[in-house]
Each structure stands twice: as structure tokens, then as C-alpha cells.
Amino acid sequence: MEKKEEGVKLLGFWISPFSRRVEMALKLKGVPYQYLEEDLPKKSSLLLELNPVHKKVPVLVHNNKILCESLVILEYIDQTWSNNPILPQDPYQKAMARFWAKFVDEQILPVGFMTLVKAEKSIEVAIEETQELITFLEKEITGKDFFGGKTIGFLDMVAGSMIPFCLARAWECMGIDMISEEKFPGLNRWIKNLNEVEIVRECIPPKEKHIERMNKIIEKTKSA
Incomplete structure (x- = not known):
């Protein structure tokens, strides 16, 4: 077999x-x-x-x-592979995990990167729009260790790969403190929890090399 x-x-x-x-x-x-x-x-x-x-x-x-x-x-x-389930077993919770995953990729990513870099309105407006979107995730993670509950799951992988280890480094390049601990305590606690998960740490791009590359992407995006 x-x-x-x-x-x-x-x-x-x-x-x-x-x-x-x-x-x-x-x-x-x-x-x-x-x-x-x-x-x-x-x-x-x-x-x-x-x-x-x-x-x-x-x-x-x-x-x-x-x-x-x-x-x-x-x-x-x-x-x-049925071991260590990623998606919730409950149909409603599974649907919601899919919903928020698409929200991260289709709304937070373009607004939190393209809108900020282009700053066609103003950088302050772009930051406000991004933080309004991130507030939805803050509400979702409040009172939880991970979006998946006590262990890392589908939405943790989607949001975790995107926000703290990709967008946050782009924001750092632009000098923006987008997800401050004061404004987003739940998300910051979640990020700390993510950093304690071995498989997550193994998949995080090297910070200095990543930021160097993000700077180049930002400059290229601005001039496009």
C-alpha cells in the first residue's frame, strides 16, 4: 500500500x-x-x-x-493527513476560519501593504484603515492562546505567516508601529505564543535578510 x-x-x-x-x-x-x-x-x-x-x-x-x-x-x-488537525471539526468554526483567512489575504494584505506604500490618500489615513481591519482580528483572538484555541491551526498559519513575520517587517521598514502592544494586546500575546512554536520558528525568514528584501520591494512598489 x-x-x-x-x-x-x-x-x-x-x-x-x-x-x-x-x-x-x-x-x-x-x-x-x-x-x-x-x-x-x-x-x-x-x-x-x-x-x-x-x-x-x-x-x-x-x-x-x-x-x-x-x-x-x-x-x-x-x-x-488526519493527524494534528488544522481546521476545526465543527462546520461553523471551520467556515469562520476560512472566512478570516480570506480576510487576511484579500483585505489586510492589500490595505496593509499596497495602500500604505502608495499612500495615495495620506499615510495617516492608510494606517487608520489598516488598524481598523486588524481590530477585527484582535477581537477574534481575545481570550485565546491561538485562533485555533489551545493549539496552532489554519488561521494561525495564515495570519501568522502574513502579519507578524511579513507585514510587520514591512511596517518596520517604513517606521510604523502598526500593532503596538497597547492598542493590540491580544495579537501581541498571540505573536509571543507563535514564537514559542517550533514549527513556526523554523519557517520564519531571517529578519535582517527579510527586511533588506522588503526595503527593495517597497521601493519598487513606490516607483511602479
Whole structure:
């Protein structure tokens, strides 16, 4: 009988929060995998072959089955390897985890990065809009160790890969204290809890190298 973990490959990019969250899931499940680093400005022929639609990472290959888009991949991993569940078992809680995950990727990311960098209104307005969105997550995490409850789960991987270890470093580059402990005590406690989880620490990009790269991305975005 073929083992489920056979032939697992992940195409990723070290700075990509979307790649990092998939690695967190694979590590949590204890799934052995081969990691293939991509250089997104110089996309490999393999990436273009495996993901011709979006031409982006991550791409998961499992027993010759190809999956793209990080949220889709996370659900596939959770359903394929049943140990250490990522998504809640309760249908409502599962739906809400999906809802907030899309909220992070589709609202907090563009507003918290593109709007800030472009600052088409004013930097103060952009900060206010970003903090208004983050307040929703503050309410969700209040009274919890993790969004998943007592252990790291789906939304923790999505928000954790994006906010404290990606956007926060971009905000640092811009000199913005976006998620101060005074304003967002719940999220700051959650970030401290995340830092204590080994699989999360293993997937965090090196800070100095990350900030250097974020500075370049910010400058490129401003001039675009």
C-alpha cells in the first residue's frame, strides 16, 4: 500500500508568507517533503509548467497531483493527513476560519501593504484603515492562546505567516508601529505564543535578510 507522504514536493520562495504557511502545515503533520526554492523574478520552467495559470508559489506536488494556492493546499494537507488537525471539526468554526483567512489575504494584505506604500490618500489615513481591519482580528483572538484555541491551526498559519513575520517587517521598514502592544494586546500575546512554536520558528525568514528584501520591494512598489 502506497504511503500518503510519498512524492511530496513543495515549490516555494523564502520570503513568501504563502509558502511559509504551507511549510508550517507539512511540519505540523510530520510529512517529509522535498523543498524546491524558486527565484520569482526568474521563474523556473518547472514552476511555469506546474502552475501555468498564476505562475506563482506555492505549488504542492503529491504523488504526481499538482495543487496551487496556499489556502487550497492547506485544506488538502489537512484532509490527506488526519493527524494534528488544522481546521476545526465543527462546520461553523471551520467556515469562520476560512472566512478570516480570506480576510487576511484579500483585505489586510492589500490595505496593509499596497495602500500604505502608495499612500495615495495620506499615510495617516492608510494606517487608520489598516488598524481598523486588524481590530477585527484582535477581537477574534481575545481570550485565546491561538485562533485555533489551545493549539496552532489554519488561521494561525495564515495570519501568522502574513502579519507578524511579513507585514510587520514591512511596517518596520517604513517606521510604523502598526500593532503596538497597547492598542493590540491580544495579537501581541498571540505573536509571543507563535514564537514559542517550533514549527513556526523554523519557517520564519531571517529578519535582517527579510527586511533588506522588503526595503527593495517597497521601493519598487513606490516607483511602479
